Amino acid sequence: MKYVAYSTMKPVAKFFMAMSTKFSKPKLPTDIDPLLMDEIETGWRLVKEGSIRELYWRKDEMGSFVVLEANSLAEATATVNSLPFAKKGYIKFKVMPVGYFEPFEAVYLRLQK
Numbered sequence: 177m178k179y180v181a182y183s184t185m186k187p188v189a190k191f192f193m194a195m196s197t198k199f200s201k202p203k204l205p206t207d208i209d210p211l212l213m214d215e216i217e218t219g220w221r222l223v224k225e226g227s228i229r230e231l232y233w234r235k236d237e238m239g240s241f242v243v244l245e246a247n248s249l250a251e252a253t254a255t256v257n258s259l260p261f262a263k264k265g266y267i268k269f270k271v272m273p274v275g276y277f278e279p280f281e282a283v284y285l286r287l288q289k
Contacts, residue, residue: 191229191274192252196239198268214260227255242269249273 202208222228230243246252249271256262256269 190245190247192244192246192249192271193274194242194244194252194256194269194271196234196241196267197270199238200266202266208261208266211260211264211266218259222255222258243274244271 219228219231223231227244227246228242229245232241234240242256244252244255246255252273253269253271256271259267261267262269
């Protein structure tokens with residue numbers, strides 16, 4: 177397990193951010209129709225399980241950001257890749273581990289000296 181250093185040893189957060197990096201349109205609009213209900217049901221199940229904590233739609237271009245809770249990067253990646261659109265290759269994600277904003281603690285500790 178990785179640890180961060182400042183005041184105490186803390187395990188790396190179990191939160192991950194997934195950013196869609198590719199959205200491919202199907203050859204025919206009707207190609208995606210059979211996946212729509214499965215995509216919604218899978219996404220809702222992942223929210224109810226707590227795997228997906230937050231979901232945001234981009235306002236500047238087609239795509240999304242997903243905040244996940246998982247035990248590892250591999251688990252978080254598997255979660256977003258379990259979505260039907262991802263399985264069919266219509267969407268791809270870049271998954272990154274994220275945690276609390278550590279500079280807050282670093283500055284606080286420095287000011288305490």
